[in-house]
Amino acid sequence: MVHMATIVPISLSVGANRIIPTVAIPHPLGNPTMTAAEEKKLRRHLVDKALKALETEVTEQTVFKDED
Amino acid sequence: MGKLAGKKLILLGERDGVPAPAMEACFKNSGAEVIFSVTECFV
Amino acid sequence: MTYRVVHYINQFFAGIGGEEKADIKPEVREGVVGPGMALNAAFKGEAEVVATVICGDNYFADNIDDTSDFIASKVKEFNADGFVAGPGFNAGRYGTACGAICCAVGEKLGIPTVTALYPENPGAEMYKKGTYVIVAADSARGMGKAVPAMASLLLKQMKGEAIGTPDEEGYIEKGVRINMFYEKVGAERAIDMLIKKLKGEPFKTEYKMPVFDRVDPRPAIKDMSKAKIALVTSGGIVPFGNPDHIAASSAQNFGEYDITGVMDLKEGEYQTAHGGYDQTYANQDADRVLPVDVLRDIEKEGRIGSLHHLFYTTVGNGTAVANSKKFGVEMGKRLKAAGVDAVILTST
Amino acid sequence: MDLQNQQRVKDAAEKYDPADIVVVLGSSDAEGAEIYAETVCNGDPTYAGPLAGVPLGLAVYDVFDQEIRDEADPEEWENQISMMEMVLEPEALAEAVKGIRDQYSKYTL
Numbered sequence: 001m002v003h004m005a006t007i008v009p010i011s012l013s014v015g016a017n018r019i020i021p022t023v024a025i026p027h028p029l030g031n032p033t034m035t036a037a038e039e040k041k042l043r044r045h046l047v048d049k050a051l052k053a054l055e056t057e058v059t060e061q062t063v064f065k066d067e068d
Numbered sequence: 069m070g071k072l073a074g075k076k077l078i079l080l081g082e083r084d085g086v087p088a089p090a091m092e093a094c095f096k097n098s099g100a101e102v103i104f105s106v107t108e109c110f111v
Numbered sequence: 112m113t114y115r116v117v118h119y120i121n122q123f124f125a126g127i128g129g130e131e132k133a134d135i136k137p138e139v140r141e142g143v144v145g146p147g148m149a150l151n152a153a154f155k156g157e158a159e160v161v162a163t164v165i166c167g168d169n170y171f172a173d174n175i176d177d178t179s180d181f182i183a184s185k186v187k188e189f190n191a192d193g194f195v196a197g198p199g200f201n202a203g204r205y206g207t208a209c210g211a212i213c214c215a216v217g218e219k220l221g222i223p224t225v226t227a228l229y230p231e232n233p234g235a236e237m238y239k240k241g242t243y244v245i246v247a248a249d250s251a252r253g254m255g256k257a258v259p260a261m262a263s264l265l266l267k268q269m270k271g272e273a274i275g276t277p278d279e280e281g282y283i284e285k286g287v288r289i290n291m292f293y294e295k296v297g298a299e300r301a302i303d304m305l306i307k308k309l310k311g312e313p314f315k316t317e318y319k320m321p322v323f324d325r326v327d328p329r330p331a332i333k334d335m336s337k338a339k340i341a342l343v344t345s346g347g348i349v350p351f352g353n354p355d356h357i358a359a360s361s362a363q364n365f366g367e368y369d370i371t372g373v374m375d376l377k378e379g380e381y382q383t384a385h386g387g388y389d390q391t392y393a394n395q396d397a398d399r400v401l402p403v404d405v406l407r408d409i410e411k412e413g414r415i416g417s418l419h420h421l422f423y424t425t426v427g428n429g430t431a432v433a434n435s436k437k438f439g440v441e442m443g444k445r446l447k448a449a450g451v452d453a454v455i456l457t458s459t
Numbered sequence: 460m461d462l463q464n465q466q467r468v469k470d471a472a473e474k475y476d477p478a479d480i481v482v483v484l485g486s487s488d489a490e491g492a493e494i495y496a497e498t499v500c501n502g503d504p505t506y507a508g509p510l511a512g513v514p515l516g517l518a519v520y521d522v523f524d525q526e527i528r529d530e531a532d533p534e535e536w537e538n539q540i541s542m543m544e545m546v547l548e549p550e551a552l553a554e555a556v557k558g559i560r561d562q563y564s565k566y567t568l
Contacts, residue, residue: 003327005458015352016456017328025459027392028346030399043398044405047455049413051340054453057331071568072530076475076518078468080460080495086485088520090539092518094522094531095554102479104471106464107485124507126462146506251505252494 002050004028014062018053020046029037073099083109114158114269117186119196119212120146121205125165133204137178139185139401150195153262158269162189168204171211179215186216192264192342198227198257199234201249210238223268225258227284228283235283243268244283286321321432338452341419343442345427346393346400346459347385348376350430357426359386365425365438367445370418377405388459398455421452427458442453460498465508468499472515480519480567482519483527489555492521496556500563516565523549523557526568 003016006028011019022028029043053064077100088101088105097100124145127272142153147214151160164182171178186194193214199206206228213224218241227245228235235244241263244250247257261280265275277284293300298318307314332338349357355366376397383393383400398404406418423442427435460468472480482499486492494504496519504508520527523544528536560567 001272001454001456003456003458011458013322015325017326022457026358026388026390027399028457028459029402030392030396032392032395032399039399041406043402044408047402047405050455051335051409054332054338057333058328060328062328069524072481074479075568076471076480076498078471078480079485080482080499081485082463082487082491085487085491086540086543088472088485090543091485091522093481093535093539095483097532097537098530100530103475103480104467106461106467108461108464124505126508126511145511146511149506251507252490254505 004046004050008063012063015061017058017061017062018050018056020050020053020058021063021065022046070098075100077102077105079105081105081107083107113156114154114192114266115161115190116150116154116158116193116195116265117162117189117191118143118150118160119164119182119209120145120147121171121199121202121208122165122167125163125207126408127165130253133167133169134173135165136170137164137166137181139164139405146198146254146258149258152263153259153332154266156194157266158262159194161191168202168208171208172204175211179212179220182214183219186222191220191333192356193223193269194224195223195261195265196224196226198245198247198251198254198261199229199232200227200247200251200253200257201229202231203233204231205235208234208245210234210242214238214380216239223265225265225268226262227261229253230283239283240285243274243280243285245281246283254385254423284319288318290315293409314322320369323432326435329449332446336413337416337456339417339419339450340406340415341446341449341451341454342401342403342406342422342457343446343454344401344424344426344459345430346457347383347426348381348393348397348401348422349384349425351380351382353355353382353384357384357424359384359426360428361433362426362430362438365423365442367421367423369412369420370403370422372419374401374407376401384424385426385428385459387426393459400459402455402457407456419446419449421445421449460495460503460508460510462508463568465498465510466506468517469509469515471511471519477515477517478498479564480517482517483522484519484556485522486552489548489551492552492555493559495519496559497563500559514563516563518564518566518568519556520568521549521552521561523547524553524556552567 002018003011004020004022005011006022006025079088079091090106140163147160151373196209199209209226213226217224225243226246229249245260249251304314315403381397410418497504499517501514502512
């Protein structure tokens, strides 16, 4: 399981092992200030990261940051 | 003969402490009779 | 009046024997046996152990329900005002038995119960919500401390006196929050606590957070192009109209919805039921919380095997940890049965 | 203390005059020594054995108690016990047993 959440400390405290930080509480996988196309690109980027996280072996709680 | 003369000894040794046979040897000549001696082991 | 108490112990404390006697059936003896002597002394005449129930640890573990029923019926026969089990110290089976029987007797007969266990005894975690569990040492060496604490807590319950905090009475927290009145307002107490913390002095929180489980990370997905991926959210995304009436906060249920053929969560077809954040953006486009649209694209491209046709949703707004756990376990069961390989869980 | 050993101590106290009996302990730690001492003086504090609620009141000493040491054969002590004496905490052991003896023993040496 991968947890996509904005408040990473909560995700860590409840014990998620693969964590993707997201955009904002009311729209974790979107950004209403963007155009629809840009927004979908952003969402795609985050979900791609989540899939990559699922393909990555982890031994402890891991936050997948946005360096790639 | 000392204070133990005529006494009845119960020796409760422990494997990781002082085992009962060691105590028995020490009090062999004390004039006391060992009536029960055992070494317990907790592991 | 002298309260009547029934006491539960295992075969070892009854002097019947150790492991080789662990399968003996429950039996009842009038009066005290073993640790009941210490219990009686600690009651100081205010209560009396009228009977002792003895059961082998293995027998109990193999026959939990029947034995609990049997013991409860005996406790009733003896017209008991209270029930004590143990202390079970760090003995796993005995401790579990003590907790289970206290809970069963309390539930069936409505009388006060108490046991005493080492905090790491599995029985403590399992049953601390249903009975008072006095904190005991890990071995019978702690008998001298545990028994008076059990006696005192049981007497207080039987007399209907107020029960103090876990610290005052020496029991393991039951996870109950009780409102308290203080002389100082919250802001002042918070500042006092902060100052203590800054000075490195010990301080005590008034609002302890629950301890969450830790699980070992699951192995990575080897072949994503064959994986079945499911979506779960605590962001409250539901079909428009919230057909299962998932509460806006303190959710009592979760929803399971079929998205077969759904390529995009459209405004007016999906919405959020969550009452803890501004719903405007999720209601405009629920994909912002539950990314069905991009996962459909990804599915088409063959990057993943498939998107599971059901998604699970609840509202993580003040929802009790116990409920969340229950929902999680049930969702997990269904996902596993459906052959789902991995889950993307989104939270708001 | 082992349940069978409790029974044997109990039997011994019935067979002989308790005033004549001296229990000597060779425990490895003070806490354990206290439990043993209490078991033979005031009854099994764990309430699991035959001595539960049976205060025999026997005289009880740790083997490192000076009074008992004085009675031991010095040569045998050297051979048998001096090694353990260096590893264990003899004073703490003797003190722990004395504490129980002062409280519960009806007899002394």
